[in-house]
Amino acid sequence: METAYAVSGLHRCVTITVDRWGIAHIAAQNRDDLFFAQGYNAARDRLWQIDLWRKRGLGLLSAELGPGYVEQDRANRLFLYRGSMRDEWAAYGEGAHAIARAFAAGINAYIDQVADEPALLPPEFPFLAMQPQKWAAEDVVRIRTHGLIRNLRSKLLRAHMLARGLDAVDALRQKRTPKTPVRLDPGFPIEDVPLAALDLHALATAPVTFEKARLNARIDEIGRWRTPASAGGAEGSNNWAIGGAHTSTGRPILASDPHRAHAVPSLRYLVHLTAPGIDVIGAGEPAQPGIVIGHNGHLAFGLTIFTGLDQEELYCYPAEGESGYRHGGETRNITRIREEIAVAGHGSVPVDLEFTHHGPILHRGGGGPTLVAVRSVWSEPGSAPYFHATRLIGTRDIAGFRRELDGWSTPPVNFVCADIAGDIAWSPAGRAPIRKGFDGLLPLAGAPENEWGGFTALSARYGRTNPECGFIATANEANVGDDGEAPVGFEWTEPSRALRIDALLAGRTDHDIAASCAFQNDQTSLVAVRMRALIAQHTRRGAGADRALDLLRDWPGTMSADSAAAALFEIWWTRHLLPALLLQVSEDPSLFTCVSPLDPAAALDLLETPERGPWCDANFARTLADAWTEASERMGDDPARWAWGRLHGIAFAHPLAGLGFMPERKARRFGVGGTDSTIAAAGYGADGFSVTTGASVRMVIDVGNWDESRWINTPGQSGDPRSSHFDDLERPWADGAYVPMLYRQDAVDAAAERRFTLTPVPDAGLSRSTR
Helix, strand or coil: CEEEEEECCCCCCEEEEEECCCCEEEECCCHHHHHHHHHHHHHHHHHHHHHHHHHHHHCCCHHHHCHHHHHHHHHHHHCCCCCCHHHHHHHHCCCHHHHHHHHHHHHHHHHHHHHHCHHHCCCHHHHCCCCCCCCCHHHHHHCCCCCCCCCHHHHHHHHHHHHCCCHHHHHHHCCECCCCCCCCCCCCCHHHCCHHHHHHHHHHCCCCCCCHHHHCCCHHHHHHHCCCCCCCCCCEEEEEEECHHHECCCCCEEEEEEEEECCCCCCCEEEEEEECCEEEEEEECCCCCCCCEEECCCEEEEEEECCCCCCEEEEEEEEECCCEEEECCEEEECEEEEEEEECCCCCEEEEEEEECCCCEEEEEECCCCEEEEEEEHHHCCCCCCCHHHHHCCCCCCHHHHHHHHCCCCCCCEEEEEEECCCCEEEEEECEEECCCCCCCCCCEECCHHHCCCCEEEHHHHCCEECCCCCEEEECCCCCCCCCCCCCCCCECCCCHHHHHHHHHHCCCCCECHHHHHHHHCCCECHHHHHHHHHHHHHCCCCCCCHHHHHHHCCCCCECCCCCHHHHHHHHHHHHHHHHHHHHHHHCCCCHHHHHCCCCHHHHHHHHCCHHHHHHHHHHHHHHHHHHHHHHHHHHCCCHHHCCHHHHCEEECCCCCHHHCCCHHHCCCEEECCCCCCCCCCEEECCCCCCEEEECCEEEEEECCCHHHCEEEECCCCCCCCCCCCCCCCHHHHHCCCCEECCCCHHHHHHCEEEEEEEEECCCCCCEEEEC
16 A cells, blocks of 8 residues: 655655564655654654653643643653753764754654544544644753663662661672672761652653543642652663674674563664665664664664663752752752643642752752752763664764764663674773762762762773674673773673573574574573572472472473473562572561562572571472462462463553553463573563563664564554554564564565655645555
């Protein structure tokens, strides 16, 4: 089917070819039209998602959704970029403003089209009495709260643990690499800084929720919605590049599967962008121009989060009345901005946004004597998450790619890349604060000696090209050693996935695309493998755990959906053994909710120490027996009917499903394997085993023979529940399958399902013809 639209704002004709999997291939005759068409297409497929993203980020939800969203609007306005837009655009380099302007104009053109053809309006808008709003170029970059803002809570939680003498609990909660002692200043006002001091920060970074009570909230219930619910589950990613000498074709292979919170529609969007000098295909976020993982016909690139880099500081200051604070020996004025938040049915609500010279004030402790504020790299010019990727898509080789990374600010990432010359490389990217005399592991007093001394670029400090082993892989682990300088951070993801990837990639010279696809779906848990050895060593028969021992004896540690042993192990590990271990360390059972999930690496290190042997002897059999009882209660008395996928599954439910929205689109549940410690990551929250995080996108690229590449995006490309591409990819995704990553024009044409032609009509609105 072919449809033509005349669109005001274009310079030349553009075609959007949608293949049978819902993936858009956009071809333009110049860069401005290309990014215009990308914005138009993002709105065509994901209008409600990106409209909600913008309103959340700018603090505009309450105007349509009511009083239950005022606190979230206030929180997001606190974290908007409020610096110079001239500095902001300059930080991204030449052409950045033009890209954002074209992208926003394309979104607006589609909104105009929807106004002319109301049938195109996604059904969520009338269901919630919402309307899409026009974008400005600045909206693309000013919003910061959709990024991965990481460790403020960890700093504050550590301070509370140390204040109570619970150093061992904090070490079990989060392993520090490199290992370093921490000491809380005896004068630090911890009693004035509760964990609730970070509620506004958590609310600003939380997704929008649609509870009936929230949508029906009264104006006097605004404060009820200040604390967000936690979705739970660990976020991370995997990527690797394999040199041609280790593949069956002699060409490099690059694989990337970013792990984030699952959502409907997906956080990611697959797209192919073509114009003179640009032919790039990959995945990005629908509200952002360009892509962040993929290839451009010369170079393939994938990323993971460089989790160790600490880009935030939590400062506490004595207040000086209502309008000032002490910074060392100096009194400074609070910057106060009065804004009106429009509220549906209630006019508007005035709010005061307060800032120190470091950043937003989150809390006034103890009735006012202590102020708590945050400084973040995210507030610096040039720090819109992922926007700098628009500089990367035109690079032709690894050297050029790495040069462009010097300007990358947030989020901190590990890029791996491979080019058609056969080179592979790793380069982290991100802006690292320079700390002198402090390490950032705890909240700090606001004082001159605790100021950052500027920034360094990760890409200038670390990197590796063509290693002797023939491959490069990252999985959020501590992958930088001691280089004689101060560490960039201490809190990393436990290394199970990274070690498993290394084991699968090492020692082979016959790697192919199918093998890397299989590796992305690998469900072996090295946590389980290490624990099986301890179980055999410390569990006595006849102590009530014989049935558990029999079930686990020959199990290889694979967390497959059909495995009874996997179900028993995960129940035991997360719900019985780890709480027992924490209780042995702290003697306070209430702490488990506060510090969960514990760090598997820290727990394993502790359990494997010889002095912990007697405790293991005394507790393994008891906790295994308790886990068997719980498994029986959950899945029945017959272990032959047990399966990890019966407990651990995912249903891609629409965020409005709880309100009765489109009941005919009832989500299907898929039992899935894996955990957050397997390459096929499938994290879950503390309140059950339902999967909340993982790789919605998986991508494996044949560098040089591009059309042999494979990818997948769940549940589907479209965000419109009326579309056939809303959830058509969820079953193949759940099965570990992929679809072709089509690149050549003839391959795209052969798989075309629909084609849109956009033609320029200056100042003439929109018209359509279909044939």
